[in-house]
Amino acid sequence: xxxxxxxxxxxxxxxxxxxxxxxxxxxxxxxxxxxxxxxxxxxxxxxxxxxxxxxxxxxxxxxxxxxxxxxxxxxxxxxxxxxxxxxxxxxxxxxxxxxxxxxxxxxxxxxxxxxxxxxxxxxxxxxxxxxxxxxxxxxxxxxxxxxxxxxxxxxxxxxxxxxxxxxxxxxxxxxxxxxxxxxxxxxxxxxxxxxxxxxxxxxxxxxxxxxxxxxxxxxxxxxxxxxxxxxxxxxxxxxxxxxxxxxxxxxxxxxxxxxxxxxxxxxxxxxxxxxxxxxxxxxxxxxxxxxxxxxxxxxxxxxxxxxxxxxxxxxxxxxxxxxxxxxxxxxxxxxxxxxxxxxxxxxxxxxxxxxxxxxxxxxxxxxxxxxxxxxxxxxxxxxxxxxxxxxxxxxxxxxxxxxxxxxxxxxxxxxxxxxxxxxxxxxxxxxxxxxxxxxxxxxxxxxxxxxxxxxxxxxxxxxxxxxxxxxxxxxxxxxxxxxxxxxxxxxxxxxxxxxxxxxxxxxxxxxxxxxxxxxxxxxxxxxxxxxxxxxxxxxxxxxxxxxxxxxxxxxxxxxxxxxxxxxxxxxxxxxxxxxxxxxxxxxxxxxxxxxxxxxxxxx
Amino acid sequence: xxxxxxxxxxxxxxxxxxxxxxxxxxxxxxxxxxxxxxxxxxxxxxxxxxxxxxxxxxxxxxxxxxxxxxxxxxxxxxxxxxxxxxxxxxxxxxxxxxxxxxxxxxxxxxxxxxxxxxxxxxxxxxxxxxxxxxxxxxxxxxxxxxxxxxxxxxxxxxxxxxxxxxxxxxxxxxxxxx
Ligand SMILES: Cc1ncc(C[n+]2csc(CCOP(=O)(O)OP(=O)(O)O)c2C)c(N)n1
Numbered sequence: 132x133x134x135x136x137x138x139x140x141x142x143x144x145x146x147x148x149x150x151x152x153x154x155x156x157x158x159x160x161x162x163x164x165x166x167x168x169x170x171x172x173x174x175x176x177x178x179x180x181x182x183x184x185x186x187x188x189x190x191x192x193x194x195x196x197x198x199x200x201x202x203x204x205x206x207x208x209x210x211x212x213x214x215x216x217x218x219x220x221x222x223x224x225x226x227x228x229x230x231x232x233x234x235x236x237x238x239x240x241x242x243x244x245x246x247x248x249x250x251x252x253x254x255x256x257x258x259x260x261x262x263x264x265x266x267x268x269x270x271x272x273x274x275x276x277x278x279x280x281x282x283x284x285x286x287x288x289x290x291x292x293x294x295x296x297x298x299x300x301x302x303x304x305x306x307x308x309x310x311x312x313x314x315x316x317x318x319x320x321x322x323x324x325x326x327x328x329x330x331x332x333x334x335x336x337x338x339x340x341x342x343x344x345x346x347x348x349x350x351x352x353x354x355x356x357x358x359x360x361x362x363x364x365x366x367x368x369x370x371x372x373x374x375x376x377x378x379x380x381x382x383x384x385x386x387x388x389x390x391x392x393x394x395x396x397x398x399x400x401x402x403x404x405x406x407x408x409x410x411x412x413x414x415x416x417x418x419x420x421x422x423x424x425x426x427x428x429x430x431x432x433x434x435x436x437x438x439x440x441x442x443x444x445x446x447x448x449x450x451x452x453x454x455x456x457x458x459x460x461x462x463x464x465x466x467x468x469x470x471x472x473x474x475x476x477x478x479x480x481x482x483x484x485x486x487x488x489x490x491x492x493x494x495x496x497x498x499x500x501x502x503x504x505x506x507x508x509x510x511x512x513x514x515x516x517x518x519x520x521x522x523x524x525x526x527x528x529x530x531x532x533x534x535x536x537x538x539x540x541x542x543x544x545x546x547x548x549x550x551x552x553x554x555x556x557x558x559x560x561x562x563x564x565x566x567x568x569x570x571x572x573x574x575x576x577x578x579x580x581x582x583x584x585x586x587x588x589x590x591x592x593x594x595x596x597x598x599x600x601x602x603x604x605x606x607x608x609x610x611x612x613x614x615x616x617x618x619x620x621x622x623x624x625x626x627x628x629x630x631x632x633x634x635x636x637x638x639x640x641x642x643x644x645x646x647x648x649x650x651x652x653x654x655x656x657x658x659x660x661x662x663x664x665x666x667x668x669x670x671x672x673x674x675x676x677x678x679x680x681x682x683x684x685x686x687x688x689x690x691x692x693x694x695x696x697x698x699x700x701x702x703x704x705x706x707x708x709x710x711x712x713x714x715x716x717x718x719x720x721x722x723x724x725x726x727x728x729x730x731x732x733x734x
Numbered sequence: 735x736x737x738x739x740x741x742x743x744x745x746x747x748x749x750x751x752x753x754x755x756x757x758x759x760x761x762x763x764x765x766x767x768x769x770x771x772x773x774x775x776x777x778x779x780x781x782x783x784x785x786x787x788x789x790x791x792x793x794x795x796x797x798x799x800x801x802x803x804x805x806x807x808x809x810x811x812x813x814x815x816x817x818x819x820x821x822x823x824x825x826x827x828x829x830x831x832x833x834x835x836x837x838x839x840x841x842x843x844x845x846x847x848x849x850x851x852x853x854x855x856x857x858x859x860x861x862x863x864x865x866x867x868x869x870x871x872x873x874x875x876x877x878x879x880x881x882x883x884x885x886x887x888x889x890x891x892x893x894x895x896x897x898x899x900x901x902x903x904x905x906x907x908x909x910x911x912x
Binding site for chain 2: 269270273274277278281298331332333334456457458460461462465
């Protein structure tokens with residue numbers, strides 16, 4: 132076993148910034164600009180068309196993390212951004228290096244995460260000639276970026292990178308690509324820096340103040356409502372609106388349901404917290420939404436995973452939509468009152484004007500519904516010696532005191548995490564919600580760690596399938612001294628797909644049993660720590676050993692193989708129509724028998 | 735002026751490479767159906783103007799507008815469907831005309847206030863600027879003679895009266911919020 136390389140996460144070299152008029156190469160200007168804009172870490176992988184930039188990197192005080200695949204570089208930048216609120220930067224070469232970034236860029240796009248990807252491009256004179264490693268990367272990324280640039284002159288590099296950082300972070304955040312030709316990196320020009328704030332004629336992320344008549348309208352709708360529910364999305368976290376939301380909810384006594392990406396935006400332990408809504412949300416949350424007469428949606432976009440079939444979605448409810456992006460208004464669900472702007476400002480304005488309200492009977496109804504919850508029961512399941520994923524997550528929550536930064540992959544474990552890890556703080560759940568990208572968790576967790584090495588422990592929670600998509604990054608953890616804790620929820624299946632096969636495809640498990648390497652040995656092979664847990668009694672010690680270890684630690688949790696996530700709203704079904712955890716009286720087959728559900732093309 | 739179910743938009747965009755591609759890509763990606771599209775320079779340096787007709791109801795139109803504003807190079811967008819406006823497109827029609835038939839064809843051209851811009855032994859090229867219906871009307875009456883070629887531009891539109899269209903520096907470049 133070789134020891135890990137511990138390089139400190141603080142730059143060792145000092146910046147060597149230019150004076151106005153100093154002649155610099157385009158390659159130097161890339162780092163000059165990033166350093167001046169406060170970027171101190173980039174995630175990347177070198178290659179021919181970006182070699183001039185790599186050659187110029189040392190000396191600018193910017194740390195480089197060498198990933199094992201460019202997809203991971205984009206996910207690391209994304210995890211860095213989601214954990215810290217700062218822009219994450221990834222860098223790659225042209226052609227295959229650039230196309231490897233695309234899944235990570237699309238992931239950031241669908242979840243509105245601010246990243247900037249800098250790519251090398253073939254020399255401008257060869258563009259369009261199918262040169263070696265040429266790919267039209269601005270063309271490829273057009274539909275999955277907020278904006279992109281092709282830079283062919285050294286003189287344009289500073290402005291393009293500054294604008295990219297600004298566009299990525301402002302308004303509704305998103306990924307921006309800056310594709311820089313090799314000759315632009317090699318050419319020289321005098322350094323210029325415009326100290327004025329960036330202003331682009333066609334891009335105006337600032338929003339006007341909400342007109343008072345809209346506030347008044349919202350207040351009268353709130354006053355008339357008997358069973359209102361707040362739907363809290365990721366926009367609350369992005370806008371830093373947690374305090375404003377708490378104040379609003381407390382004054383109006385309206386319960387708060389969160390989307391998957393909204394978890395932590397409103398503290399789970401708050402007495403007004405309902406829990407997660409949607410496909411795997413708690414039954415009473417979806418019931419409360421279906422029976423509501425007023426939904427106040429904040430920074431969420433009525434994704435199909437949270438609405439179920441639109442035809443029967445919250446049929447009695449009027450809808451107020453607090454949203455930054457005008458293009459989201461009336462996209463999926465028709466709303467009665469759109470309030471456009473920053474969630475924090477709008478909630479603060481509403482709280483100032485709205486009347487204080489008590490709602491005892493609303494809570495009586497909800498508490499009643501909570502009684503037969505399918506999610507809560509597993510917490511009280513007796514310890515029969517079997518290890519359930521829900522137990523693992525529940526214990527992880529308990530022994531990390533609910534304070535870890537949890538980064539999940541995609542599948543059953545992702546839903547169990549959302550159900551059983553009670554998030555009380557914003558930016559401590561990082562997950563690929565919109566694109567559902569397997570392989571996201573490990574690199575995104577590494578990026579999250581890099582954004583705050585002294586911050587709360589990072590726990591990567593992944594399935595045995597997803598972890599194998601980017602497991603090569605364990606090597607990067609070892610080389611770069613990145614410390615994350617990796618909980619593999621190992622059920623021997625591509626679990627979520629297996630669950631759908633069980634429910635909707637007659638139990639035919641085609642291509643879902645999956646073989647894995649010995650994860651303990653895999654960790655060992657990287658000079659990292661590996662542990663295996665097969666019984667619930669061992670969970671706590673493993674969690675504590677991982678947290679106490681200074682190096683990345685992988686825990687192979689061997690869980691029940693054919694467990695399913697309950698409750699579940701089959702896609703295309705009404706939100707209130709859930710499959711419950713089977714008991715002896717009504718096993719799943721019988722539930723499906725009573726309520727035949729067919730997968731449709733829309734699933 | 736547009737067919738029912740269609741709406742006409744005017745968009746001012748930065749005159750930069752790739753902007754047309756960004757707009758077209760947006761329509762394709764969002765599944766908005768474009769019936770016609772025209773781009774050209776304006777009196778403002780660096781600013782192009784697009785007129786496009788899309789099949790959309792009022793709600794979709796608002797989202798078309800909002801999505802266009804999300805493009806960094808789009809300066810200003812207006813849905814002018816319900817405003818009084820002038821609509822024009824240009825058509826060139828090459829008709830087969832034997833010398834003996836020339837007078838009657840020229841008469842038809844006259845009625846439509848079209849122009850003959852090229853004459854050969856057996857053909858005439860007719861130029862007509864007008865609305866889509868007017869072009870269709872002329873095509874219908876020329877068809878029996880035999881149309882050899884037909885080309886037309888997308889429609890361009892301009893609101894009647896004063897006070898429309900932004901100047902680059904003005905606050906009217908800001909999107910409307912309603
Ligand atoms: C890149 C990618 N490929 C395929 C899928 C489809 N998919 C969704 S969940 C899932 C199974 C995940 O299995 P595993 O990682 O073992 O996690 P589990 O569901 O067992 O917790 C698959 C294949 C996906 N989301 N992403």
